[in-house]
Amino acid sequence: MKNIFVSLYKGILAGLAIGLGGFLFILATCYIQNELGKILGSILFSIGLFTVCTFGLHLFTGRVGQVFEEKKNKDFYFSLVSMLIGNAIGAFSLGLLCYLIFKDTEMYTRANAVASLRLGFDTYQNYISCFLKSLLCGMCVYLAVKSFNLNRLKPVGIFLLIFFVFVFVYCGFEHCIANMFYFGFAKAFTIYTLVDLLLCILGNIIGTLPPVLMYKIFSNTNK
Numbered sequence: 001m002k003n004i005f006v007s008l009y010k011g012i013l014a015g016l017a018i019g020l021g022g023f024l025f026i027l028a029t030c031y032i033q034n035e036l037g038k039i040l041g042s043i044l045f046s047i048g049l050f051t052v053c054t055f056g057l058h059l060f061t062g063r064v065g066q067v068f069e070e071k072k073n074k075d076f077y078f079s080l081v082s083m084l085i086g087n088a089i090g091a092f093s094l095g096l097l098c099y100l101i102f103k104d105t106e107m108y109t110r111a112n113a114v115a116s117l118r119l120g121f122d123t124y125q126n127y128i129s130c131f132l133k134s135l136l137c138g139m140c141v142y143l144a145v146k147s148f149n150l151n152r153l154k155p156v157g158i159f160l161l162i163f164f165v166f167v168f169v170y171c172g173f174e175h176c177i178a179n180m181f182y183f184g185f186a187k188a189f190t191i192y193t194l195v196d197l198l199l200c201i202l203g204n205i206i207g208t209l210p211p212v213l214m215y216k217i218f219s220n221t222n223k
C-alpha cells in the first residue's frame with residue numbers, strides 16, 4: 001500500500017514536470033511563430049522528462065515498458081495505475097492553472113490550437129493516425145528514458161534524452177500525459193478528449209514493445 005501512495009505522489013510530480021514541458025512548448029511556439037519556434041519548443045519540452053528522470057519521479061510512459069522487459073509482481077501493476085492517476089492529476093491541474101492565468105491571452109489561443117489538433121475524429125483515419133502517433137511516441141519515450149538511465153548524467157545520455165523527446169514533439173507524436181496538460185490548458189473536455197487519451201495510453205504502452213525486444217536481442221548478441 002505504501003508503494004502505491006509513493007507512486008501516486010511521485011506520479012503527480014511527474015505530471016507537473018511533463019506539464020512544464022508542454023507549457024514551454026506552447027510558450028516558444030506562441031511567441032516565435034515559425035519553424036524556429038517549433039524546434040526550440042520541442043527541445044525545451046525535454047526539460048520536463050529530464051526533470052522526471054533526474055529526480056526519479058514516476059512517469060507512466062517512462063515505466064510501462066518494464067512490463068515487457070521482465071516478469072513483474074502484482075504490486076508493480078497497481079503502482080502503474082497509481083502513477084497514471086497521479087500523472088493525470090498533476091498534468092490536468094497545471095493545465096487548468098495555466099488556463100486561469102492565461103485565458104485572455106495569446107497563450108490560451110495557442111494551447112487551444114494544440115489541443116484541437118488532437119481532437120479531430122471526423123473520419124476513421126483520424127483514429128488510426130492518433131493510435132500510430134501514440135505508438136511512435138511510446139517508442140521515443142522508452143528510448144529516451146532507457147538511454148538516460150544507462151548513461152546517467154553522462155553527455156550521451158542527456159543528448160539522447162533530448163534527441164528522442166525532440167523527435168516525438170517536433171513530429172507531433174501524441175503523449176498521453178502531455179495531452180492531459182494541453183486539454184486542461186485549453187479547457188477542452190469532450191467525449192473526444194476521453195477517446196484521444198484512451199488511444200494514446202494504449203498506443204504509448206504498445207509502442208514500448210519494439211524497442212524492448214530490440215534491446216533484448218542486442219543485449220543477447222553482445223553476451
